[in-house]
Amino acid sequence: MEPSLLDHNMHHSSSSTYPEDRTENPPSFPHNNTYISSSPQSSSQSSGGSLISTLLQTTIESKRTLQESTTAYYPPDTPMSSSALTNLNQVDHHSSSTTMAPLSPASQASPGASPTRFRPNEAGLTQDWMLELVDRHQAKRARVENIIRGMAGSPLSVYFTGEGFGEGETTPTSHLQSEMLENKRKQRVPRHQDLPGTGGVSGKSTDDGHTLRKQLQTMQRLLGQLQARFIQVYENQTNESEEEDHHSTWNKEYVATKISPGDVFLDHYSEFNNKTPLDKGHLEWMNNKQTDYLHSNPDNEDKLLADILKYELSRAVNSSVDSIFKNISHAFVKSPQLHVEDGGMVETDDETVFLSSREPASTSTHVDSMSRLPSYSESGMAQQLPEIQTEALSLVVQKPASMTRPRSLNLTVKRPLHFHQPPFLYNHPTAVQESHQVLDNLKHDSSHHDTFGGLQCRPSTMGLPTPEIVDLPWDPVIVRSRVTSRPPGNPQVNQPMTTGHHVLLDSLPHIKMDCGSFQSMVKRTSYVLNEGLTTQHLKKAKLMFFYTRYPSSNVLKTFFSDVQLTRCITSQLIKWFSNFREFYYIQMEKFARQARVEGVNSVRDVAVSRDSELFRALNMHYNKANDFQVPDRFLEVAEITLQEFYIAISLARDSDPSWKKVIYKVICKLDSDVPAEFKAPFTT
DNA sequence: TAAGTGCCTG
DNA sequence: CAGGCACTTA
Numbered sequence A: 001m002e003p004s005l006l007d008h009n010m011h012h013s014s015s016s017t018y019p020e021d022r023t024e025n026p027p028s029f030p031h032n033n034t035y036i037s038s039s040p041q042s043s044s045q046s047s048g049g050s051l052i053s054t055l056l057q058t059t060i061e062s063k064r065t066l067q068e069s070t071t072a073y074y075p076p077d078t079p080m081s082s083s084a085l086t087n088l089n090q091v092d093h094h095s096s097s098t099t100m101a102p103l104s105p106a107s108q109a110s111p112g113a114s115p116t117r118f119r120p121n122e123a124g125l126t127q128d129w130m131l132e133l134v135d136r137h138q139a140k141r142a143r144v145e146n147i148i149r150g151m152a153g154s155p156l157s158v159y160f161t162g163e164g165f166g167e168g169e170t171t172p173t174s175h176l177q178s179e180m181l182e183n184k185r186k187q188r189v190p191r192h193q194d195l196p197g198t199g200g201v202s203g204k205s206t207d208d209g210h211t212l213r214k215q216l217q218t219m220q221r222l223l224g225q226l227q228a229r230f231i232q233v234y235e236n237q238t239n240e241s242e243e244e245d246h247h248s249t250w251n252k253e254y255v256a257t258k259i260s261p262g263d264v265f266l267d268h269y270s271e272f273n274n275k276t277p278l279d280k281g282h283l284e285w286m287n288n289k290q291t292d293y294l295h296s297n298p299d300n301e302d303k304l305l306a307d308i309l310k311y312e313l314s315r316a317v318n319s320s321v322d323s324i325f326k327n328i329s330h331a332f333v334k335s336p337q338l339h340v341e342d343g344g345m346v347e348t349d350d351e352t353v354f355l356s357s358r359e360p361a362s363t364s365t366h367v368d369s370m371s372r373l374p375s376y377s378e379s380g381m382a383q384q385l386p387e388i389q390t391e392a393l394s395l396v397v398q399k400p401a402s403m404t405r406p407r408s409l410n411l412t413v414k415r416p417l418h419f420h421q422p423p424f425l426y427n428h429p430t431a432v433q434e435s436h437q438v439l440d441n442l443k444h445d446s447s448h449h450d451t452f453g454g455l456q457c458r459p460s461t462m463g464l465p466t467p468e469i470v471d472l473p474w475d476p477v478i479v480r481s482r483v484t485s486r487p488p489g490n491p492q493v494n495q496p497m498t499t500g501h502h503v504l505l506d507s508l509p510h511i512k513m514d515c516g517s518f519q520s521m522v523k524r525t526s527y528v529l530n531e532g533l534t535t536q537h538l539k540k541a542k543l544m545f546f547y548t549r550y551p552s553s554n555v556l557k558t559f560f561s562d563v564q565l566t567r568c569i570t571s572q573l574i575k576w577f578s579n580f581r582e583f584y585y586i587q588m589e590k591f592a593r594q595a596r597v598e599g600v601n602s603v604r605d606v607a608v609s610r611d612s613e614l615f616r617a618l619n620m621h622y623n624k625a626n627d628f629q630v631p632d633r634f635l636e637v638a639e640i641t642l643q644e645f646y647i648a649i650s651l652a653r654d655s656d657p658s659w660k661k662v663i664y665k666v667i668c669k670l671d672s673d674v675p676a677e678f679k680a681p682f683t684t
Numbered sequence B: 001t002a003a004g005t006g007c008c009t010g
Numbered sequence C: 001c002a003g004g005c006a007c008t009t010a
Helices: A049-073 A082-097 A105-109 A125-134 A136-151 A155-159 A173-187 A196-201 A206-240 A246-258 A261-272 A280-296 A300-332 A373-379 A431-443 A446-453 A516-523 A535-545 A553-559 A567-597 A613-622 A632-650 A659-668
Strands: A338-340 A346-348 A470-473 A510-513
Touching: A535 A567, A535 A613, A553 A567, A567 A613, A567 A632, A567 A659, A613 A632, A632 A659
Parallel strands: none
Antiparallel strands: A338 A346, A470 A510
16 A cells, blocks of 8 residues: 555546435336226116115215315315415325434435335325325326235236226217226136235135135126116216206216226225115215215316225225235244233243234224235245245345234324433343334334335225224334244354343334234234344444454354354345445445545545544444444544555556455455454344 | 355346 | 345365
């Protein structure tokens, strides 16, 4: 590292690679969301008159509720600027996010905090409605896509084909019926593929698939009946109001075309099926109400369709998934005995616990769209199998808290008081501390929040009984790796953590959640801390990086003795450090080039102090909570590394493809011993 | 051949 | 941060 080596024949490689913040984009879905009822028997005057009547009535009720709640916010003659609506939307957005505990500025600014791909939990109809008004097309599409996402692969997806239903093209009245029937024929393609979720999650979910299919077929039948009924009603309505202005006629046509009648009613059947059947006069009244409602705002039907569609489809999926996961949970429950503390902490007597839902799936009266369910299943549930891990898995993830309380209306589970954490305390491990340590990890990593942002549930609308808004905490829970083959009597491994470390059920900042089914699903998947790597281990590894950039297997074995270091786990740890190094060297190169650009012309001027930006970047990465005093030695190593990069770049060595390897060789010799404190389980 | 490493990518 | 791949090394 001789400054004299610097020559001035340098050409800068401008193609250095820097880490980029990546924003995950949700998989895009085609925007052809026409909902076309599929009905096996579409003849009018179909059976089930009382059923249809009931459903019709519930529809009217729902519509009326929707209209009322909408006009309550905005009288019909109130002009609404889009900006005002946008503000409202933002307020809504904000309110849903302010339920979370404040994050540190660092975490808020950290990468990965991409805007949620889906709208956050919408607490009610009116908010949803406002969104609709802002950009009805977009909102509708998003919602339906959301539903489809949750339904991906389900037989119901056959409904979501064809042209975008938001286009608003009119259909001549005379063609309406035949068109609908034709559409039905077109859609009536037997496509009963298995649900990927069911098949992928559990091989023994054939029954669940059947159940789902039956539900869907039932829905189809209902849709057919209701469609026929609706056509009838519609025709009556059309005849009566033939002389009315074109606009209203258009509305009805539009609605009749765009809103498959069945979707409007299905959901409320269960809610209102005790109502008396409608008589003729009542039916007329309903028709009028329906017409009034639709006249009041041409957008209503879109909203209506989207909401009902969303709700209905979600419910079907939800109950099916619920039953599927129930089976799964039964397979893996080791200790259902839970001690639930008031703060939402759950402890178990066993180290492996999956909290099982005690609720029947049918109690999920309101549902979310389970937009992220497939991925959740893949990354979480599928790994619960007590098998030998055969390949690399995502070993550190979070999942929502186990919602151990029975759901009840307006139940609010407050996050337990957050213990004030002593800076970098290893010597007094307690389960509580450990839990909060992980919590801190998560708190300081906004990407974790993002992880479940997409899992937020959506409330049902349409004047349904107020969905229980449960202010439930989301817990950092560690996905247990599939390495569960620890021999029964392995005294050395896990010993420090086995007794005191129960299921990690600390709570995260509040995230509003009102989807009972997801809660129950979540309940069944809790994780132990000491089988596989956890966020504590990750944090510990990051701090260890301050001492060693190239830890040997022995070092890993020594300092991660609380996990069974199988080949896979070891590889995982090695990979972690590899990633750490990658970031480290990228920063070094970046700042070395920056130094050159800024006119630093002597390697002696290349220094790293605790004030330097480079150190801040590194500290932010490896010591995000900033609760660890970075050793001076690391600063020295960092400075040497930076100087090495500076020299190499200055000497134009970076034109050599393997120019960094020389530096790596130097740096790997600068490792120092990791303090013995790290040998203890990381329980700060 | 397995382990370790780095690079690229998502 | 993880997966995949290519490469090196013991």
